[in-house]
Amino acid sequence: MKYLGGVSSTSSLSEARDLSRQLLRVAERARTDFAGLAAESGLTPVQARAVLWLEQPSTMSGLAEHLACDASNITGLADRLTDAGLVERVTGADRRVKFLQLTGRGTLLRTGLASRVARGSTVTAKLNPTERRQLATLLDKLLA
Amino acid sequence: MKYLGGVSSTSSLSEARDLSRQLLRVAERARTDFAGLAAESGLTPVQARAVLWLEQPSTMSGLAEHLACDASNITGLADRLTDAGLVERVTGADRRVKFLQLTGRGTLLRTGLASRVARGSTVTAKLNPTERRQLATLLDKLLA
DNA sequence: TATTGTTATACTCTATAACTATA
DNA sequence: TATAGTTATAGAGTATAACAATA
Numbered sequence: 001m002k003y004l005g006g007v008s009s010t011s012s013l014s015e016a017r018d019l020s021r022q023l024l025r026v027a028e029r030a031r032t033d034f035a036g037l038a039a040e041s042g043l044t045p046v047q048a049r050a051v052l053w054l055e056q057p058s059t060m061s062g063l064a065e066h067l068a069c070d071a072s073n074i075t076g077l078a079d080r081l082t083d084a085g086l087v088e089r090v091t092g093a094d095r096r097v098k099f100l101q102l103t104g105r106g107t108l109l110r111t112g113l114a115s116r117v118a119r120g121s122t123v124t125a126k127l128n129p130t131e132r133r134q135l136a137t138l139l140d141k142l143l144a
Numbered sequence: 145m146k147y148l149g150g151v152s153s154t155s156s157l158s159e160a161r162d163l164s165r166q167l168l169r170v171a172e173r174a175r176t177d178f179a180g181l182a183a184e185s186g187l188t189p190v191q192a193r194a195v196l197w198l199e200q201p202s203t204m205s206g207l208a209e210h211l212a213c214d215a216s217n218i219t220g221l222a223d224r225l226t227d228a229g230l231v232e233r234v235t236g237a238d239r240r241v242k243f244l245q246l247t248g249r250g251t252l253l254r255t256g257l258a259s260r261v262a263r264g265s266t267v268t269a270k271l272n273p274t275e276r277r278q279l280a281t282l283l284d285k286l287l288a
Numbered sequence: 289t290a291t292t293g294t295t296a297t298a299c300t301c302t303a304t305a306a307c308t309a310t311a
Numbered sequence: 312t313a314t315a316g317t318t319a320t321a322g323a324g325t326a327t328a329a330c331a332a333t334a
Contacts, residue, residue: 019276020262022283027174029287030167032212046324060293068176070326075294080323096292096333118164126285132163138279139166141270143173188300204316214303219317224300240310240315 034117041113042084050077050100051086051110052117057101059092081106178261185257186228194221194244195230195254196261201245203236225250 031045038048046067053066060078064071078100081087086106090099102110127135175189182192190211197210204222208215222244225231230250234243246254271279 019280019283022280022287023170023174024178024261026167026283026286027171030171031175034168034171044323061291069324071293072295072327073325076323094292094334098293117168126288127282131282131285134278135282136163136166138271138275138282139163139170141275142170143166144270190301205314213301215316216304216318217302220300236315238311238315242316 037113037116040116041109043113046077047081048113050081051102051106052114054087054100054102054106055110057090057099059097059099063100181257181260184260185253187257190221191225192257194225195246195250196258198231198244198246198250199254201234201243203241203243207244 034048035045038045041048041051043051049067050063053063058066060074061071063077064074067074078087078089081100082089086103086109088101088103090101091097092099178192179189182189185192185195187195193211194207197207202210204218205215207221208218211218222231222233225244226233230247230253232245232247234245235241236243
């Protein structure tokens with residue numbers, strides 16, 4: 001940094017670095033919170049993401065895309081969710097395709113998990129309405 | 145939601161839910177970005193977190209605490225970083241304790257990774273200075 | 289031939305429990 | 312006895328490659 005000259009360049013650089021650190025810490029916190037909520041439902045984080053995604057039935061490759069992982073992993077994931085009685089495979093019209101669909105028990109579990117994710121977020125607790133609006137705007141820009 | 149009555153309750157609930165979703169998406173993005181930067185250095189995300197943490201030498205249990213995992217995992221992690229030539233074990237004054245210390249190559253890699261994490265963040269690119277200050281304030285409150 | 293899902297394989301991360309060396 | 316690290320074991324997530332069934 002000492003080679004960069006201007007004071008404002010230097011401070012904006014370290015400011016950006018600190019902001020990155022903060023964001024990583026918040027991301028870590030969000031990850032931990034989510035893992036805790038998943039565990040309360042007896043699920044790993046990836047299983048929880050899968051169950052939340054399955055509000056509508058999804059092909060296995062669709063789930064792979066959502067989870068951003070190779071499609072070959074979905075076989076085992078679906079097996080474990082099936083063993084837990086949360087998911088069923090339903091063959092599609094194109095008989096190569098299998099849809100994953102929540103069972104009744106899976107739907108119940110998903111509903112509870114989803115509401116806990118919505119309520120249990122650190123965000124809801126620690127920010128007032130104005131701050132939440134501000135944050136939503138900023139997050140929109142980050143995701144744009 | 146239709147059983148909740150007041151409009152403001154309803155909208156603040158769905159607002160909180162949307163905000164949670166946004167935060168999870170940002171966290172996911174941050175996670176993906178970080179994994180990509182780690183991979184550019186030939187590291188897994190956990191290995192990258194370890195290397196970044198080792199700016200100062202750390203005991204193995206200290207690293208376990210930082211990574212929020214059981215201490216038994218650090219043996220293998222340290223082995224892999226050692227095999228990669230990035231880390232050395234140094235026995236402490238209390239001869240039960242081993243410090244993990246970056247090698248010269250590890251230090252070089254850490255420096256590059258750290259600067260890419262700082263610069264490569266989605267944050268720096270997409271927000272102006274005012275927005276970054278706002279975001280920093282809000283993240284502080286989330287982490288409080 | 290191309291696509292969907294499965295299987296086989298290998299590596300990493302993770303936890304628990306039993307162990308060694310040291311304090 | 313207590314602590315730091317290791318080893319053994321097991322389960323889960325991840326990728327690549329080869330395969331079967333279907334289109």
